[in-house]
Amino acid sequence: MAGISPARKHAMAERWLALAVQTYPVPSRRFLVDQRDPFRNPAGQALRKRIPELVEELFGEMDAGKVGAALEDLMRLRAVQRFSAREAVGFLFGLKTILREESAADWETLARWEERVDELALAAFDLFMRFREQIYQIQADEARRRVAQLERMYSREG
């Protein structure tokens, strides 16, 4: 797996980022990519920070902690952005095309990388579902807090 230069990885990450950004409406794409201040553009910068990390892991150790953290950030975002599970995760598969076009790797190496892409996508799918469920949980928690003191009072009286 050696031989992927940092410049190549960077090029792949940039193309992958562009793919991810294409899942957003046209007038917003440029902003998501160009505005580098993470506080002015939290969504775009999450993509910009996390995608190269995933590329790094894909060609490296596939460290579970690092992959998990990166995917978590991406899926936490996409779970509230109007995407279906398929749309939220779909852009990850685009990496396969990029790998084929951007690397001169042999068939066997490519197959191994593509397996890793599948792994990423499955993990992302799980995370997406987890965040969707969490949304309902935090919603219920909020409803409880809203009258928590009244309930305490009534239960003491009762």
Place this chain on the structure above:
Amino acid sequence: MPETATRPEELVRISYDPPPGDWRGSPVEFRKGTFCHAAGAKSVRYLELPNPRDWQPTDQDWKLPPNWKEIILAGMKERLERFRSFRLFMDICVRCGACADKCHFYLGSADPKNMPVLRAELIRSVYRRYFTTAGKVFRSLAGARDLTEDVLKEWFYYFYQCTECRRCSVFCPFGIDTAEITMMVRELLNLVGVNTNWVLEPAANCYRTGNHLGIQPHGFKDSIDFAVDDLEDLTGVRVEAPINRKGAEILFVVPSADYFATPHYYTLLGYLALFHEIGLDYTFSAYASEGGNFGLFSSHEMMKRLNAKIYAEAKRLGVKWVLGGECGHMWRVIHQYMDTLNGPADFLEEPVSPVTGTRFENARSTKMVHICEFTADLIHAHKLKLDSRRNDHWTVTYHDSCNPARAMGLLEEPRYILRRVANRFHEMPENTIREQTFCCGSGAGLGSDENIEMRLRGGLPRANAVKYVRDKYGVNLLTCICAIDKATLPTALAYWAPGVEVGGVHELVGNALVMKGEKERTTDLRGQPLGQGAEAIHA
């Protein structure tokens, strides 16, 4: 899934001009989690608003009155004549785009219609069509479009995705305030019975009993008494909390969540401890038992009606002036509208702190002082004994709630207090605080359960900055001075920045305040053991 990859540099340039041609192509889709439920007929009837009926935004037929279009256009005409600002905001935008990327909903959703400039364009295009010569003649060529039911639905969708936070206006070279435009559109929608339950039900309750939950006077008294008992358990000091006491010097008004919700309640305990300690001659009112004013989110008339009870109660109880608690939009109403709506309150006196003698000249006309101004003044005059170590289990940051920050300029007082009651305080990045603060994403009546997904989008920019200070300094408490913040930021943080709690400024004041005759404090006002380091709680 898109198959062709575009390099970033190939991405299209943004145009802030309205999309060419007819906009009717894509009617909005009401997807679960991204809109508020419609107001039930009961609340609409109670408030004597038009067209009470049961309906939902997902219905094909919104059961509008047959002449809805005439009603809206007549309403627009009337408001264009009545509010100079409205006409100005319709006319003067040059579509420079300075506001475009400043809205938290845009940043969280990337939906172009959440750019303030395009949000406003949703009504501007209709304004052009019916109220300008070019629009009447050239129609879509002049960026004008017909008012149709789809347009109305789009208004409902996008003007209830604006929290009226006014962040965008800070960046507009012309001072165009999209929040004011949102208020106008919501008023217009109300004329044909298009409104949300989350706004109208609390408004109806407030009109009837004086607060959002519809708690009656005896319930209010029970709640306050309950807090007095709790405070005694925690501090060993029995305080008095008078209600409807005629002849008191000061009327104290809080948002109702302070006495029934968590974490608001700990702030209420903080106020009670503070007032006892300085021997304040004050009273609550069981009718002015709500600082919040959901009229601000529906119409000027409703805002006036709900606001009136504060002065009415001040008059009835014969107080000299009014003190207000940690509430967000209450302060916007007071600062920007109260005087013209229900003032001048000539029967009240210019507020003077009975403890320090400080004259609150800034409140000369409304006669209402913010609790943070009041407390900062007490601390400044060394009138309080504070042990800030009692907040050592918190590493604190401060969220400028939109209304106190942008609508009344209350920026320094809360920070002054926090730095004296807590030892560990860290600011979030400069472009996310003070005038540039990011909204919680749930204000202006959007904080409903069913709107959760939209709220999480809107809460991202705020929570993102919180996450930064959490990771950098170990911040584990976000303080704020708004009841909606306290209700909804814990939710946003649980999602985006887990491990950070939300609390009030006066909760920390209450923790630090050394009271005469108190027992040895072993817990904070939440009943959490003291001395437990931030790390321990964090773990």
